[in-house]
Amino acid sequence: MIQTAVLGYGTVGSGVVEVLETNRESIEKRAGEAIGIKYVLDLREFPGSSIEDILVHDYEVIVNDPEVQIIAEVMGGIEPAYTFTKRALEAGKSVCTSNKELVAEHGLELMKLAKKHKVNYMFEASCGGGIPIIRALNSSLTADEIDQISGILNGTTNFILTEMAESGADFDQVLKDAQNKGYAERNPEADVEGYDACRKIAILSSLAYGAHVDYRDVYTEGITKITAEDMKYAKMLGMSIKLLADSKREGERFSAMVCPTMVGKGSPLYSVNGVFNAVFVHGNMLGDAMFYGSGAGKLPTASAVAGDIVDCAKHLGKTVMMNWSSKELERVDIKEVKHAFFVRIKGKMEERLNQVKAVFSNPQTVSVPGLEEEFGFVTECISEEDFAKKAEGLEGIISRIRIRA
Amino acid sequence: MIQTAVLGYGTVGSGVVEVLETNRESIEKRAGEAIGIKYVLDLREFPGSSIEDILVHDYEVIVNDPEVQIIAEVMGGIEPAYTFTKRALEAGKSVCTSNKELVAEHGLELMKLAKKHKVNYMFEASCGGGIPIIRALNSSLTADEIDQISGILNGTTNFILTEMAESGADFDQVLKDAQNKGYAERNPEADVEGYDACRKIAILSSLAYGAHVDYRDVYTEGITKITAEDMKYAKMLGMSIKLLADSKREGERFSAMVCPTMVGKGSPLYSVNGVFNAVFVHGNMLGDAMFYGSGAGKLPTASAVAGDIVDCAKHLGKTVMMNWSSKELERVDIKEVKHAFFVRIKGKMEERLNQVKAVFSNPQTVSVPGLEEEFGFVTECISEEDFAKKAEGLEGIISRIRIRA
Incomplete structure (x- = not known):
């Protein structure tokens, strides 16, 4: 029997216990040996629960027990997770985690530490x-040079954007609904401002490019400014608005950004x-x-942690x-990155189109029935810097959203 | 340097050589050592090609060379691939393959042989x-009990069905086009009759369920009877027709089938x-x-073989x-398997609907403009046996297509 300990009995932690218990038999077969849970660490008490007898409040009990070979760190946040993880690795215990803040901040260092002690630091979840x-x-795409990795990496914001597109409601209202349903946290900043997706794309880019991509180098914009009107324009254009995390490598340079993006029907990300x-x-x-699946949720995330435990x-x-x-790869300045932009502008199309054409070549216009005092247009593919300069020369721009080429 | 040999210099074989050469540097980093190609085996000559100097015609040269540690078998077919693979494994060489016929037929035996000789038999491609x-x-979904695996597993038939849906042309014409473009083989039977997808779902089911699913136990129907008219009905129903391979496990029983299936917009397989x-x-x-990607093609398949070589x-x-x-799992008799069915029937709806209703409860009717002498309906979810019995009692059925619930 291989003994494990679970640090944190919150949503993911209780899920890990549930997965290991429910699938005990098949997990034993896959791991080659039974996997036991010797301890659960949490500051709280859980009287009457199945883990009551293995609950401890003191990490020393776990880190000093030579029987514990694998630790699931599912506490989240930097501290005390960072210290606990370091001590576990130094004590010759492997650590599996769902903690993207910690992986994005200290992942490289913790992996090196794991290697030094002939154990593993894994973070599939x-x-x-x-x-x-x-x-x-x-382990699979090892014969390829990955030159782009992008995706929808945050379930909360994707839920909000999907609801906005379907209901026609505004951001604030949908966020409130999502909070009431438990799909968004009371303090939603990490999700809606894109910080969560930013850390994830930094982790994925580092692994894909075999380099270190610092999350602070990822240009990040959240979805709080997306409106019901933006959704109407997207629909007219046959697109959907997603919080897209996107990273590209060209030779020894990379660019990475997280921002609301209009995605066309041709993209597998559209739906x-x-x-x-x-x-x-x-x-x-x-x-x-x-790769497509549940981005969050107790059991899918716990299943990933438990898969790491098996590994x-x-x-x-x-x-x-x-x-x-x-x-280190050289970071391409955001100014150089090119896309098409969707732009909303005040005024009537017939009165202002010539002004737009004087600034942007070949604008493709779009208007939404009911929005008579404004219209929209799509630019050619231009750099962020170019766009910013041109936009300065045009009065009454309401908003702009990048378009995925 | 770890030496390899490539058996067969056809489409996939030349792709494997190309992948290992193009990405030599990153592959060395991932494998921990340089990967060399010492031999390519083919009966043909390739004068002037880059592999001219390492081409051999005699397998003995390869199997008797102790320097060769990994062999890529990309010949296809059962023999001589089966004999060559056995001899390689017995000689202590790992084998990576794209050969689904061989894996479906002898995979289990070859894996056991590999284990006996402390080498690997891998078949990602x-x-x-x-x-x-x-x-x-x-290696990833190891904490889960997989109870269903299904998908679109054959690129040729999916190309044909997509073209039929988009162009409105009939099967024979689209097949001819596909053959001319190189997307379908001159002898397309293995693809269009579903034999290829059948072998693949048997392999995937075996791995997912930790058992042995024999491809002969997979009920298989091809796409040759799908017509332009069927496509029109699918469109009216908001569905697309796919050659779906589908396998389910319930306890110690499994069912598996490959057949043309109408898939609704709610399914990620629809698009x-x-x-x-x-x-x-x-x-x-x-x-x-x-999981979504190129189902075939020289380089994607070769990338998977090369990934196995790295592993x-x-x-x-x-x-x-x-x-x-x-x-062995018990096979559920196809008669017991339940779906809804789409049925086309001769005659005018107003004249025949009562006959239909006398046989099938709650039929949902559909008609296609221009097809005046027939109509369609969708049944409730019933067993194959039930459907067959009821269909016998109804004259003039033109065709039926299963619907994915």
Whole structure:
């Protein structure tokens, strides 16, 4: 029997316990040995629950018990998770986590520490919940040079955007609904401002490019300014608005951004709705591939953590190689990045179109019935810098949304 | 340097050489050592090509060379691939293959042989070309009990069905076009009769259920009887027709079938078009996940073979565990399997609807402008046996297509 401990008995932690208990038999078969849970760490009490007898409040009990070989860190946040993880690895215990903040901030260091102690630091659950993208990048697409990775990486914002598109309601109202239903947190900032997706695309880019992509280098815009009117224009254009995380590598340079993006029907990301997530990968040999699944949720995320536990159990005493190195890639300045832009502008089309044409070549116009005092247009593919300059020369711009080429 | 040999210099074989050469540097990094190609085996000559100097015609040269540690078998067909693979494994060489006929027929035996000799038999490229589904089932979704696996597993038929839906042309004409473009073989039977998809779903089911699913136990129908008129009805119903491979497990029983199926817009499989493939997996913890990518094509398939070579290189001297056992599951008789059916029937709706209603409860009718001498209806979800009996009692049935619930 291989003994484990679960740090944190919140949503994911209780899910990990449930997965390991429910699928005990098949997990034993896959791991080659039974997986036991010796401890659950939490500050709270859970009287009457199934884990009552294995609940501890003191991490020392776990880290000093040589029987514990694998630890699931599902607490979230930087501290005390960071310290606990370091101590576990130093004590020769593998760690599996769903903690994207910690992985984005200290992942490289923790992987190196794991290697030094011949154990593993695994984080399949940190990106895209139940979507097995990390192991795919790490063990499957190993004959490819990945030059693009992008996707819908946050379930909360995708749920909100899907609801806005379907109901016609505004952001604030849909957010409130989502909070009441438990799909958004009371403090939704990390999700709606794009910080969560930003960390995830940094982690995925690091693994895909075999380098270190710092999340602070990812240009990030949230969805709080998206309106019901924007949704109407998107519909007229046959597109949907997604919080897209997008990263490209060209030689020794990379660019990465998270922002609301209009996605056309031709893209497999167009119809990824609700709390589902999808990660799109382009390899120089593989071409396009996409991974789709529940982006969040107790059991899908817990299933990913438990899958990592099985992998750690299969690799006791051996560190599985990860393609994330300290090599730095040069960051392309956001100013240089090119897209088409969708722009909304005040005024009547017949009165203002010539002004628009004087600034943007070849604008493709669009108007929405009922919105008589404004219209929209789509630009050619131009750089962010170019767009910003041109936009300065045009009065009455209401909003702009990038379009995925 | 780890030396390999490539058996067969056809489309996939030349692709494997190209992948290993183009991405030499990143592959070395991932494998932990350089991967060399010492031999290419083919009966033909390739004067002037880059492999001229390493081309051999005699397998003995390869199998007797102790330097060769990994062999890519990309010849296809049962013999001589089966004999060559056995001899390679017995000689302590790992084998990676794209050969689904061989894997479906002798996979279990070859995996056992590999284990005996502490080498690996890997076949990521055998199902869904570049889609990394085998390793996902094997190494990622290990904490889940997979109870359903289904998908679009054949690129040729999906290309044909997509073209038929878009152009309105009939099967024979689109097949001819596809043959001229190189998307279908001169002898298209294995693809259009569903034999290829049948082998793939048997392989995937075996891995997903940890048992042995014999491809002969998969009920298989091809797409040759699908007509332009069927496509019109599908469109009216808001569905697309796909050659769907579908397999379900309930306890110790399984059912598996390959047949043309109408898929609704709610399914992520609805918009998988052209030569793309997708595999949909349901796990008891994970919920729904989908993997999407190029189902065929030289480089995507070769990328999967090369990925297996990297994995073999990382596991020299150690057999990676596969969850495919000789355990037999009881096959559910096809008669018991339930779906809704779409049925086309001769005559005018107003004249015949009562006859239909006398046989099928609650038929949902549909008619297509221009097809005045017939109409269609959708049945409730009933068993195959029930449907067959009822259909016998109704004259003038033109065709029936199963609907994915």
